[in-house]
Amino acid sequence: MFKLIKKEGNARRGEFVTPHGTIQTPAFMNVATCGAIKGAVSALDLKNIKCQVQLCNTYHLHLRPGDGNVKALGGIHQFTRWDGPILTDSGGFQVFSLAKLRNIKEEGVYFNSHIDGRKIFMGPEESMQIQSNLGSTIAMAFDECVENPSPYEYTKNSVERTTRWLIRCKEKMAQLNAREDTINKKQMLFGINQGGIYHDLRVNHMKEIAGLNLDGYAIGGLAVGEPTEVMYEIIEAVEPFAPKDKIRYLMGVGTPVNILEAVHRGVDLFDCVMPSRNARHGQLFTWNGVRNLNNAKYELDSAPVDEHCDCPTCRNFSRAYLRHLLKSGEMLGMRLAVIHNLYFYNNFMEIIRQKLDEGTFEEFYAKQREILGVRI
RNA sequence: GUGGGAUUGGCGUAGCUGGUUAACGCGCCAGUUUGUGGCACUGGAGACCACCGGUUCGAAUCCGGUAUCCCACC
Numbered sequence: 001m002f003k004l005i006k007k008e009g010n011a012r013r014g015e016f017v018t019p020h021g022t023i024q025t026p027a028f029m030n031v032a033t034c035g036a037i038k039g040a041v042s043a044l045d046l047k048n049i050k051c052q053v054q055l056c057n058t059y060h061l062h063l064r065p066g067d068g069n070v071k072a073l074g075g076i077h078q079f080t081r082w083d084g085p086i087l088t089d090s091g092g093f094q095v096f097s098l099a100k101l102r103n104i105k106e107e108g109v110y111f112n113s114h115i116d117g118r119k120i121f122m123g124p125e126e127s128m129q130i131q132s133n134l135g136s137t138i139a140m141a142f143d144e145c146v147e148n149p150s151p152y153e154y155t156k157n158s159v160e161r162t163t164r165w166l167i168r169c170k171e172k173m174a175q176l177n178a179r180e181d182t183i184n185k186k187q188m189l190f191g192i193n194q195g196g197i198y199h200d201l202r203v204n205h206m207k208e209i210a211g212l213n214l215d216g217y218a219i220g221g222l223a224v225g226e227p228t229e230v231m232y233e234i235i236e237a238v239e240p241f242a243p244k245d246k247i248r249y250l251m252g253v254g255t256p257v258n259i260l261e262a263v264h265r266g267v268d269l270f271d272c273v274m275p276s277r278n279a280r281h282g283q284l285f286t287w288n289g290v291r292n293l294n295n296a297k298y299e300l301d302s303a304p305v306d307e308h309c310d311c312p313t314c315r316n317f318s319r320a321y322l323r324h325l326l327k328s329g330e331m332l333g334m335r336l337a338v339i340h341n342l343y344f345y346n347n348f349m350e351i352i353r354q355k356l357d358e359g360t361f362e363e364f365y366a367k368q369r370e371i372l373g374v375r376i
Numbered sequence: 377g378u379g380g381g382a383u384u385g386g387c388g389u390a391g392c393u394g395g396u397u398a399a400c401g402c403g404c405c406a407g408u409u410u411g412u413g414g415c416a417c418u419g420g421a422g423a424c425c426a427c428c429g430g431u432u433c434g435a436a437u438c439c440g441g442u443a444u445c446c447c448a449c450c
Contacts, residue, residue: 033412055411063413093411101413114413145411192411223410231410251411258410273412280415281408296405334415375407 001188001215002247002268006356010239010266011365013356016216016247019186020077020085020137021052025247026263026352028345029055029087029271034064035080038276039338040331043082048312049339050346054082055271058130058140059091059122063115067133075135075183087271088136090127092192092220093252096145104144106161124168128189132176135183140218141169143192148225155196159205166191166209188215190249196221197230199237206241216269217242218249223258232261239266256285256348256372263352264365270349275341280334282326285344289374291319293337298323311343312336 002025006013016023030037030051037046037054046054056076061067073079076086094111095102101112108123122130127142143162146155173189176182191209195201209217219238222231235250242248249269250262259270275285282294286306291298293305304314305322313322313336325333355361 029411031412038412038415057411060413087411089411094413096411098413140411143411218411220411225410228410249411254410272410274410277412277416278409281417283409292407294406329415331415 002245004245006359008356008359008361009264011263011356011361012248012266012268013353014247014268016268018085018137018188019184020083023052023085023269024350024353025268026259026349026356027052027269028259028349029053029269030342030346031055031271031273031276032080033057033273034060035076037338037342039280039334041276041335041338041342043080045339046082046084049343050350051084051342052346053085053087053137054080055087055089056080056134056136057089057091057094058127058134059089059094059111061088061134062091062122062130063113063120067130071133071135071183077135085137087138087190088131088134088140089251090131090140090142091122092127092140092143093145096147096224106164108142108165109144124165125172128169128172128176132173132182132184132187136187137184138188138190138215139169139173141166141189141191141214143194143220145221145224146194146196148196148221150196152196152198152201155194155198156201159194159201162192162194163205163208166212170212170214190214190216190218190247192218192220192251193238193242194221197226197234199234202234202238203241206238210241210243214246216247216249218251219267220251222250223253228258228261231258232265235262235265235267242266256345257369259348260352260365260369260372263361275345276338279337279341282323282337284322284337285341285372286376287371289371289376291376293319293323293326295323305340306344309340309344309347311340311347313340313343 001017003015014025016025032054035056070076070079077083095109103110111120113120124142131139142165144158146158177185177187191214193206195205247268250267253270254272282292284291284293284305287308298319301319303319305319306314355364
């Protein structure tokens with residue numbers, strides 16, 4: 001299902017074939033946690049911003065509107081009207097981000113709903129059942145994303161449990177895919193590497209899960225507070241042990257520079273809330289660096305956000321207009337900003353693929369890593 | 377006309393039994409945001425406390441007057 005087309009150093013150009021279409025990699029997944037990209041962006045807009053794949057969240061959709069309802073309405077593709085690939089995050093990250101309301105046991109995790117406080121339970125089987133009901137293209141294994149920093153012993157025990165959970169996920173997924181009434185009988189499953197900042201735990205875990213013949217391999221538990229250098233080191237440590245013939249996904253990352261660095265180190269797939277969240281707060285990514293549109297200097301600036309951008313926002317609207325809309329709290333301001341940032345990310349990935357095709361990625365990497373993070 | 381109340385950074389207010397750098401919200405300015413509980417979070421600039429005078433070691437705070445505004449009554 002994953003075809004490695006070309007390599008330049010460790011950087012990989014590939015294709016990931018799914019029942020909902022082929023993803024050209026490296027690729028960025030557009031985050032639509034509750035079935036919509038925050039900022040009033042629908043599946044119809046995704047066609048115009050070079051989106052290949054979107055990411056929805058198991059935990060959030062389970063609570064609202066309920067995975068049973070989504071299944072009754074034909075599944076997440078029919079529901080959101082996006083017919084391309086959809087990856088569902090397992091709810092594992094919510095174990096981490098809702099830490100104050102959780103109780104982790106061998107069988108799974110007891111949460112309190114953030115909506116009404118009601119007690120809910122999610123384990124590997126429940127997560128797979130929910131993701132099967134949603135009918136996503138790719139299901140993520142149910143894992144624990146340990147907070148950073150965590151003690152070695154805690155992390156070790158957690159990783160071992162995450163492995164046991166992964167085996168249960170795989171078994172449950174096989175059962176569900178064999179059922180008559182399953183929406184997507186070819187639902188894929190990705191495993192998730194954990195181990196905090198401990199290289200030996202990371203490497204051992206990756207070796208262990210590499211033998212399970214999963215559809216893809218994610219690196220989780222990074223970009224959760226550790227220095228970016230530590231993140232890069234862990235990618236370097238783990239990469240040699242990730243199967244060469246499987247797609248690699250770095251969860252939750254990151255800035256354009258982070259992505260560039262990770263592609264350089266052999267990662268194929270990304271997702272991050274940063275382009276959408278930062279857009280809503282006025283921070284826009286451009287080829288010259290990062291712009292804060294709230295800044296007073298844009299009050300009379302009639303240029304587009306990025307002169308080198310062909311997105312619907314930049315083709316039509318000025319920095320001054322966007323600044324005005326954002327300052328006024330108009331929804332349109334967020335929408336136009338989110339559209340720009342997601343287009344920038346998706347286009348950025350397209351350019352990376354192009355450079356890999358041409359064999360000029362390393363040159364591009366060396367130049368852009370100095371530019372993309374600067375504030376302008 | 378009489379009585380009562382008000383006047384504090386751009387706006388709305390707190391502080392008023394007198395005591396070091398006058399507080400808060402909004403706005404403004406800047407920064408943060410990494411598998412999205414939250415259109416968020418952090419920081420900053422900005423006020424001779426309406427004006428004039430008095431009491432006091434010391435007044436945004438007490439007293440007198442002036443101005444403007446609000447309410448009630450005639």
